[in-house]
Amino acid sequence: MNLRPVTPEDDDAIWRILEPTFRAGETYPIPRDVSRADALAYWRTPGHAVFVAEDAEKIVGTYYLRANTKGGGAHVANCGYMVASAAQGRGVARAMCTHSLDEARQRGFAAMQFNFVIASNERAVRLWQSCGFEIVGRLPAAFRHPRLGPVDAFVMYRTL
Amino acid sequence: MNLRPVTPEDDDAIWRILEPTFRAGETYPIPRDVSRADALAYWRTPGHAVFVAEDAEKIVGTYYLRANTKGGGAHVANCGYMVASAAQGRGVARAMCTHSLDEARQRGFAAMQFNFVIASNERAVRLWQSCGFEIVGRLPAAFRHPRLGPVDAFVMYRTL
Numbered sequence: 001m002n003l004r005p006v007t008p009e010d011d012d013a014i015w016r017i018l019e020p021t022f023r024a025g026e027t028y029p030i031p032r033d034v035s036r037a038d039a040l041a042y043w044r045t046p047g048h049a050v051f052v053a054e055d056a057e058k059i060v061g062t063y064y065l066r067a068n069t070k071g072g073g074a075h076v077a078n079c080g081y082m083v084a085s086a087a088q089g090r091g092v093a094r095a096m097c098t099h100s101l102d103e104a105r106q107r108g109f110a111a112m113q114f115n116f117v118i119a120s121n122e123r124a125v126r127l128w129q130s131c132g133f134e135i136v137g138r139l140p141a142a143f144r145h146p147r148l149g150p151v152d153a154f155v156m157y158r159t160l
Numbered sequence: 161m162n163l164r165p166v167t168p169e170d171d172d173a174i175w176r177i178l179e180p181t182f183r184a185g186e187t188y189p190i191p192r193d194v195s196r197a198d199a200l201a202y203w204r205t206p207g208h209a210v211f212v213a214e215d216a217e218k219i220v221g222t223y224y225l226r227a228n229t230k231g232g233g234a235h236v237a238n239c240g241y242m243v244a245s246a247a248q249g250r251g252v253a254r255a256m257c258t259h260s261l262d263e264a265r266q267r268g269f270a271a272m273q274f275n276f277v278i279a280s281n282e283r284a285v286r287l288w289q290s291c292g293f294e295i296v297g298r299l300p301a302a303f304r305h306p307r308l309g310p311v312d313a314f315v316m317y318r319t320l
Contacts (some may be wrong), residue, residue: 022231029233069276071182072304073189073313113299115275116229137297137315139273144232153233155297155315 001092003099006050006062011040013059014052017084018043025146027121028080034144043080049107051099053083053092060087063096065103068113077109077160095125105160110128114156118143125154132158161254163259166210166222171200173219174212177244178203185306187281190239192306203240207282209267211259213243213252219246228273237269237320253284257291264320267303271319278303279312292318 006014018039030042043064044050053061061083065094068078079100083092104112114133117125125135137155145151166174178199185192190202203224204210213221221243228238239260245253264272274293277285285295297315305311 025232028231029229030231031234032231034231069189071188071190071192071194072185072278072306073276074191075301075304076299076302111300111302113302114270116233118232134300139236139296139317140271140319141314142233142236142271142317144235147230155299157299157302159300 001060001095002054003029003051003096004054006044006052010052010059010062012050014050014062015040017059021082027118027124028157029116029143034138051096053099055087055090055092060084060090061092061096063100065100065107067109068115074125075108075110077104077107078114078115079104079112091128094131097128101131101160108127109160111117111157111159114154116142117154117156118145119152119154120145120148125156128156134158161220161255162214163211167203169224170212170219170222172190173189174203174210174222175200176258177219177242181242181290182244183238183287187278187284189303191274195272195277209263211263213256213259215247215252220244220250221252221256223260224268225260227269228275235268235270237264237267237272238275239264239272253287254291257288261291261320269320271317274314274316277314277316279314280308285316287312288316294318 048064050064050068052059063081067074068076133156135154136157139153141150144152208224208226212219215240223241227234228236293316295314299313301310302313
């Protein structure tokens with residue numbers, strides 16, 4: 001697997017990954033009917049460093065890295081990751097997380113925080129725990145899951 | 161005390177409240193050298209409902225109310241409050257918090273979350289607790305306080 005910075009030519013491939021995940025509405029607090037333009041603008045917000053994961057020259061995942069806040073909180077990074085549904089279970093998310101932790105360290109961040117890991121996304125919670133993140137907060141019923149109804153969300157954190 | 165929606169004519173009064181707080185850098189994760197334009201753009205980001213508190217026709221505080229996230233998380237509100245330094249200790253923050261909880265209910269929010277209450281801001285932590293908020297998360301050393309060094313930040317939450 002190859003991790004590299006995004007280019008504008010990757011927009012179509014990224015949207016093919018983002019669209020089904022946002023449409024399902026089960027893992028990100030993003031409107032299910034978000035437009036392609038808004039979704040790409042969100043993923044590639046100014047200040048986000050965006051990377052793609054390639055396997056056999058096909059983009060199978062993408063993530064962004066940013067400072068979670070500014071000023072006195074600017075030493076804490078934040079990331080969002082997404083894996084193509086056809087590439088689930090092949091270690092893409094773990095590879096991106098490992099890459100992002102290295103990138104964050106190189107950029108001088110001292111910690112990384114995930115603000116909103118939906119509790120029903122158990123695979124993600126376990127994966128982030130295995131990558132060194134701890135659950136440091138629980139937001140009660142902070143997410144309305146389209147199938148499960150109200151579910152908690154976790155704040156997860158690790159030092160770098 | 162009178163709480164009312166902001167108008168563009170309030171910019172100067174709001175900046176007089178924001179500037180010393182942001183310059184001190186002890187309570188908000190905002191760059192201490194933030195410009196007037198950037199500070200006002202942050203406070204009045206599109207999607208923020210902004211209010212001011214008036215006492216004897218003088219603006220003594222301001223707060224914003226917004227959805228903390230979108231999609232499945234859009235039922236959780238978020239607010240930021242700031243009181244003029246000359247008006248501290250007169251119940252302005254509590255009055256604004258009470259007003260914001262009512263506003264949030266009227267707008268259909270089901271809960272309110274504060275993402276980054278700096279632990280050394282003990283007066284604020286106690287005030288929010290007395291307004292029904294609980295500490296649901298602790299972000300270790302997530303804030304570099306200009307006098308105290310690394311301090312924790314709290315995530316606080318209450319249902320409406």
